[in-house]
Amino acid sequence: MNNREMNDEDLLRKFLNPEKIERAPGGFTTKTLTRIRIENRSSVEHDGFFARNRVPVISAVIIAGLIIAAILIPAGETGSLGSEVWKYFRDIELKLPGLNLPKWASYAMIGIFVMGFFDRALSGIFHKGKNP
Amino acid sequence: MDPEDDIYYIGQVLEGKINAFAYLVDKHKDKAFNLAFRICGNREEAEEVAQDAFLKAYRSLKDFRQKSSFATWLFRIVYNTAISLVRTRKNRVLSVEEFPADAVDFLGLNVSDEDAADDYRNSLINFALQKISGEERGLITLYYYDDLDTEEISKITGISRSNIKVRLFRARQKMAGIIRKVEMKNVFLP
Numbered sequence: 001m002n003n004r005e006m007n008d009e010d011l012l013r014k015f016l017n018p019e020k021i022e023r024a025p026g027g028f029t030t031k032t033l034t035r036i037r038i039e040n041r042s043s044v045e046h047d048g049f050f051a052r053n054r055v056p057v058i059s060a061v062i063i064a065g066l067i068i069a070a071i072l073i074p075a076g077e078t079g080s081l082g083s084e085v086w087k088y089f090r091d092i093e094l095k096l097p098g099l100n101l102p103k104w105a106s107y108a109m110i111g112i113f114v115m116g117f118f119d120r121a122l123s124g125i126f127h128k129g130k131n132p
Numbered sequence: 133m134d135p136e137d138d139i140y141y142i143g144q145v146l147e148g149k150i151n152a153f154a155y156l157v158d159k160h161k162d163k164a165f166n167l168a169f170r171i172c173g174n175r176e177e178a179e180e181v182a183q184d185a186f187l188k189a190y191r192s193l194k195d196f197r198q199k200s201s202f203a204t205w206l207f208r209i210v211y212n213t214a215i216s217l218v219r220t221r222k223n224r225v226l227s228v229e230e231f232p233a234d235a236v237d238f239l240g241l242n243v244s245d246e247d248a249a250d251d252y253r254n255s256l257i258n259f260a261l262q263k264i265s266g267e268e269r270g271l272i273t274l275y276y277y278d279d280l281d282t283e284e285i286s287k288i289t290g291i292s293r294s295n296i297k298v299r300l301f302r303a304r305q306k307m308a309g310i311i312r313k314v315e316m317k318n319v320f321l322p
Contacts, residue, residue: 005301008308015253015260015311018277024165025179029157032186036150039187 055122062118066111138202145193150275157186160203163278164210170273171214171266173258181217184211200287207278211270218266256314267291268303276300277302 050057138159144152163184168177188209189196196205261269268288273286280292282300289298 005304008304011308012276012304013310016257016276017250018279020250020254021162021166022169022175022178024182025175026160026183028161028165028179029154032157032161032183033150033154035183035187036153040150047282096182108311 055119059115059119064116065093136239139198141253142193142196142202145190153186153190156189156202158279161186163203164206165272166277167210167270168214170261170277171211171218171269173218173262173269177217178214181214182210185213189212191316204284204287207274208290211274211288214267215270255312257307257316263310264303264306268299268306271296272303272307 138156141155143155161182165178165182168181168185169191170180172178185206189206196202231281232233261272265270270289271285271291274280274288275282280288280295285296286293289296
């Protein structure tokens with residue numbers, strides 16, 4: 001630093017008191033927290049029903065779709081894509097030693113497994129950016 | 133002030149305890165407000181800026197990677213929010229003649245009163261700060277009021293260290309010039 005710079009520095013230090021800071025007005029913390037709470041509440045309110053319940057809604061739509069498809073695809077019909085897929089599942093039999101399960105139980109278990117997988121995947125996608 | 137405390141309370145906030153954020157606001161509000169005030173030049177805007185900054189910090193808390201202290205991260209938000217605000221408004225150029233009359237009057241009357249002298253110095257500094265740019269005001273505040281080194285200031289402002297030194301030099305020069313002018317004017321006051 002040259003003399004001029006030293007003078008400027010000294011002059012500023014003489015006038016500027018670091019302890020004389022402007023303090024936040026009274027009630028600042030309360031006001032800020034109130035704003036945060038209001039924003040939190042309004043962001044939850046602004047999210048519509050679908051936004052708040054994306055995972056169960058999508059799951060319900062998929063389940064409904066599968067049920068409708070199962071009803072609409074005639075048993076034993078060949079030629080359609082549905083029946084081609086169906087024939088792979090038709091003969092599945094679940095056998096547990098000492099337990100005779102009805103045929104529908106195997107379909108139900110596969111359905112539960114598939115839907116469980118869907119739920120986890122959807123939940124992972126939609127809740128990715130949210131706070132823990 | 134222990135930065136470890138900040139980490140603990142940040143963890144609490146991320147677990148959904150909003151009240152833990154009150155600790156962080158309470159701890160950093162004065163320095164955040166002071167930085168906003170020095171850049172904006174008035175208390176109303178400074179309060180708005182400081183509150184906005186805390187709100188932004190709350191929203192982005194999950195993105196805080198702890199590469200710097202919470203204070204540095206928060207001051208960066210305050211600095212950017214305040215600079216954005218002053219950039220949007222038209223700057224009115226103050227002349228030396230506009231330095232508050234009561235502060236000038238004080239010179240001849242109450243020089244012995246240390247509190248009044250302190251008030252005079254403070255108002256002269258605030259006046260000189262209004263004559264430099266928003267960025268320069270931010271740098272002066274961080275360097276002189278918060279006593280931060282150029283490396284820390286660089287993290288807050290995003291300006292390189294060498295550039296900070298140059299800008300600080302210019303800002304200091306301008307402010308010293310203004311202070312000298314006001315002092316001279318007072319000496320030759322009728």
